[in-house]
Amino acid sequence: MIRNFKLQICPLTETSFIDKPRCHRVCRRSFDFHNSFQVCIRVLTMASIASNGEHKATKPPPTPSPLRNSKFFQSNMRILVTGGAGFIGSHLVDKLMENEKNEVIVADNYFTGSKDNLRKWIGHPRFELIRHDITEPLLIEVDQIYHLACPASPIFYKHNPVKTIKTNVIGTLNMLGLAKRVGARILLTSTSEVYGDPLVHPQPESYWGNVNPIGVRSCYDEGKRVAETLMFDYHRQHGIEIRIARIFNTYGPRMNIDDGRVVSNFIAQALRDEPLTVQAPGTQTRSFCYVSDMVDGLIRLMEGENTGPINIGNPGEFTMIELAETVKELINPKIEIKMVENTPDDPRQRKPDITNAKKMLGWEPKIKLRDGLPLMEADFRLRLGVAKKL
Ligand SMILES: NC(=O)c1ccc[n+]([C@@H]2O[C@H](COP(=O)([O-])OP(=O)(O)OC[C@H]3O[C@@H](n4cnc5c(N)ncnc54)[C@H](O)[C@@H]3O)[C@@H](O)[C@H]2O)c1
Numbered sequence: 001m002i003r004n005f006k007l008q009i010c011p012l013t014e015t016s017f018i019d020k021p022r023c024h025r026v027c028r029r030s031f032d033f034h035n036s037f038q039v040c041i042r043v044l045t046m047a048s049i050a051s052n053g054e055h056k057a058t059k060p061p062p063t064p065s066p067l068r069n070s071k072f073f074q075s076n077m078r079i080l081v082t083g084g085a086g087f088i089g090s091h092l093v094d095k096l097m098e099n100e101k102n103e104v105i106v107a108d109n110y111f112t113g114s115k116d117n118l119r120k121w122i123g124h125p126r127f128e129l130i131r132h133d134i135t136e137p138l139l140i141e142v143d144q145i146y147h148l149a150c151p152a153s154p155i156f157y158k159h160n161p162v163k164t165i166k167t168n169v170i171g172t173l174n175m176l177g178l179a180k181r182v183g184a185r186i187l188l189t190s191t192s193e194v195y196g197d198p199l200v201h202p203q204p205e206s207y208w209g210n211v212n213p214i215g216v217r218s219c220y221d222e223g224k225r226v227a228e229t230l231m232f233d234y235h236r237q238h239g240i241e242i243r244i245a246r247i248f249n250t251y252g253p254r255m256n257i258d259d260g261r262v263v264s265n266f267i268a269q270a271l272r273d274e275p276l277t278v279q280a281p282g283t284q285t286r287s288f289c290y291v292s293d294m295v296d297g298l299i300r301l302m303e304g305e306n307t308g309p310i311n312i313g314n315p316g317e318f319t320m321i322e323l324a325e326t327v328k329e330l331i332n333p334k335i336e337i338k339m340v341e342n343t344p345d346d347p348r349q350r351k352p353d354i355t356n357a358k359k360m361l362g363w364e365p366k367i368k369l370r371d372g373l374p375l376m377e378a379d380f381r382l383r384l385g386v387a388k389k390l
C-alpha cells in the first residue's frame with residue numbers, strides 16, 4: 001500500500017526512489033546496492049565523463065572468465081561478425097581467421113547470406129556460426145563487433161522494407177546494447193547511400209546528403225542514417241568505442257549470382273549470353289571497390305583510433321554504360337547492351353572522397369576495376385559451370 005512506501009535518494013546518482021525500485025538513471029542497480037555505499041563502476045565512469053566533459057572510453061567490465069588471460073588459452077580477441085555469412089562478411093571472416101589469436105563468431109539469419117560462404121571454417125576450433133536474427137537481443141561475450149547484418153542489394157532490401165528498417169534500427173540497438181554490456185568496440189558498415197542522390201561530388205564525410213525520407217530506398221538509406229545516429233548517441237552517452245565505415249559499391253567473388261546489383265548482374269548476363277541490362281539513362285555513375293581492398297579498410301578502421309564516419313571505396317568513377325562496355329570487352333564481346341527502365345530515386349552520381357581514409361587509416365584501394373572483374377568472372381564461371389572458351 002502506498003503509505004508504506006518511503007521516498008529515498010540514491011547517494012551516487014541523486015535520483016529519488018519510492019521504496020526499493022531500481023536506479024533507472026544510469027546503472028540499474030537496486031537502491032540497496034547504492035545505499036550500502038558500494039561503488040558501481042558504471043556510475044563512477046559516467047561521473048568522470050561528466051566531470052571531464054570528454055567522451056573517453058569507459059573502463060571495460062572484467063573479462064567473463066580469468067581463463068581468457070591464461071597462457072594456455074588459444075585466443076585473445078573474440079570477434080563477432082553480424083552478417084558474416086554474406087558477401088563482404090565472409091571475406092572479412094577469412095581475413096580475421098588468418099590471425100591465430102582471433103576467435104570469430106558469426107551471427108546471421110541467412111536472408112541473403114549462406115553457410116556455403118563459410119564452409120571452410122565450419123568445425124574450426126576458433127570459429128562459431130550462430131543462426132540468429134539481430135532484431136532479437138544476443139547475449140554473448142566478445143571484444144569486438146563488426147556489425148554488417150543488413151540486406152545490401154536494393155532488390156532484397158526493398159523486398160521487405162519494414163524488416164530492413166527493423167534490422168537497421170532495432171538490430172543496431174541490440175548490437176550497441178551488447179557492446180555496452182561487455183565493453184566491446186563496435187564497427188558499423190554504413191553506406192554511401194546516406195548521401196542519397198548527392199548534390200556534392202565527390203562526396204566527403206562532411207556532406208549531410210540529399211535523401212528522400214519517404215522513398216522506396218529509405219528503409220535502407222534512412223535506416224543506415226539512424227544506425228549512425230544510434231552509434232554516436234551510444235558513444236556520447238555511454239562512452240562506447242565506435243567505428244563507422246561508409247562503404248561505396250563493393251564487388252567480388254561470392255556475390256549472389258542473382259543478387260540484382262549491377263556488377264553481379266552484368267557478369268552473370270555476359271556468361272549466360274543474355275543482354276546486359278543498363279538501367280536508363282545509363283549515364284548515372286558509381287565507383288567500384290574490390291572486396292579485398294574493402295576488408296583491409298574495415299580492419300584498419302577497427303584497429304585504428306578514429307571513430308569515423310570514414311568513406312571506404314574506390315574513387316575510380318564509371319557510368320553504367322562504361323561498366324557494361326568494359327564487361328562486354330573483357331568477358332563476352334558478342335553480347336548486346338540493352339537499355340531498360342530504372343527504379344525510383346536511383347542516385348545519379350557517386351564517388352568517394354577518400355582523403356580521410358588515406359590520412360587517418362593509411363588506406364587506399366589497390367585493385368582497379370579492370371583487374372577485379374576477371375577475378376569475379378572466374379568465381380561466377382565456376383559456380384555457373386560455364387568454362388572459358390579458348
Ligand atoms: N556491398 C556493398 O556494395 C555495400 C555498400 C555499402 C554498404 N554495405 C553494407 O555492408 C554490409 C554487408 O553487405 P554485403 O554486400 O555483404 O551484403 P549481403 O546481403 O551479402 O550480406 C548481408 C548479410 O546480413 C545477413 N542479414 C540480413 N538481415 C539480417 C538480420 N536481421 N539478422 C541477421 N543477419 C542478417 C544476411 O543474411 C547476409 O548474410 C551491409 O550492412 C551493407 O549495408 C555494402
Ligand SMILES: O=C(O)[C@H]1O[C@H](OP(=O)(O)OP(=O)(O)OC[C@H]2O[C@@H](n3ccc(=O)[nH]c3=O)[C@H](O)[C@@H]2O)[C@H](O)[C@@H](O)[C@@H]1O
Pocket residue numbers: 151152153154191192193247248249250260261262263265266277278279280284286320342343346347
Ligand atoms: O555502395 C553503396 O553505398 C550502395 O550501393 C548499392 O546500391 P546501388 O548503387 O544502387 O547498387 P546497384 O543495384 O548495383 O546499382 C548501381 C547502378 O547500376 C544500375 N543497374 C543496376 C542493375 C542492372 O542490371 N543494371 C543497371 O544499370 C542501377 O540503376 C544503378 O544506377 C548497394 O546495393 C547498396 O547496398 C550499397 O549500400
